[in-house]
Amino acid sequence: xLVLKDHLLRLELKNPxxxxxxxxxxxxxxxxxxxxxxxxxVGDYTTHKLIQSGLTPKVAVIDAKxxxxxxxDDIINSVISSYKRINSVILEVDNLSGxxxxxxxxxxxxxxxxxxxxxxxxxxxEDLLAxxxxxxxxxxxxxxxxxxxxGSVVVSTSFPQLYNMHILSMxxxxxxxxxxxxxxQK
Numbered sequence: 001x002l003v004l005k006d007h008l009l010r011l012e013l014k015n016p017x018x019x020x021x022x023x024x025x026x027x028x029x030x031x032x033x034x035x036x037x038x039x040x041x042v043g044d045y046t047t048h049k050l051i052q053s054g055l056t057p058k059v060a061v062i063d064a065k066x067x068x069x070x071x072x073d074d075i076i077n078s079v080i081s082s083y084k085r086i087n088s089v090i091l092e093v094d095n096l097s098g099x100x101x102x103x104x105x106x107x108x109x110x111x112x113x114x115x116x117x118x119x120x121x122x123x124x125x126e127d128l129l130a131x132x133x134x135x136x137x138x139x140x141x142x143x144x145x146x147x148x149x150x151g152s153v154v155v156s157t158s159f160p161q162l163y164n165m166h167i168l169s170m171x172x173x174x175x176x177x178x179x180x181x182x183x184x185q186k
Contacts, residue, residue: 042126
């Protein structure tokens, strides 16, 4: 697993890594429906709202929590059953706070290239799991995750209005990359 050992990096990564839509996620749906991109969602609420609107993310990462509290069974069951209905690959991974699961990190490209849809159910915390997809820097994806009490964050390298945000985010991540190390959490 990759471990974030630097406290400053952890604080920095609490800032949005893309464009923030502070209105409801529903206002973003028409934009997402109009583009030809693979959607990656991180977070139970975000994933649930996308599915409710008729958009099933290519890859969804959930941890059965919304703002650190257990998500309702209705939300969790709705997401899982939606992915089961389309015969998706459902993976369960362990991911501790402040870490990024190595297996997930190594399989990002395979997931994006596969024709399959993926639901990743995290035992632990999914907060940092947008990073492997952001770091893939692919033009054919758009990443959406919730920023508690702020809104939805959209990360994409392919839209001019979002690209500058992406570059600034990548610079922030690269600035601290020396403190992201392989190992176990201490």
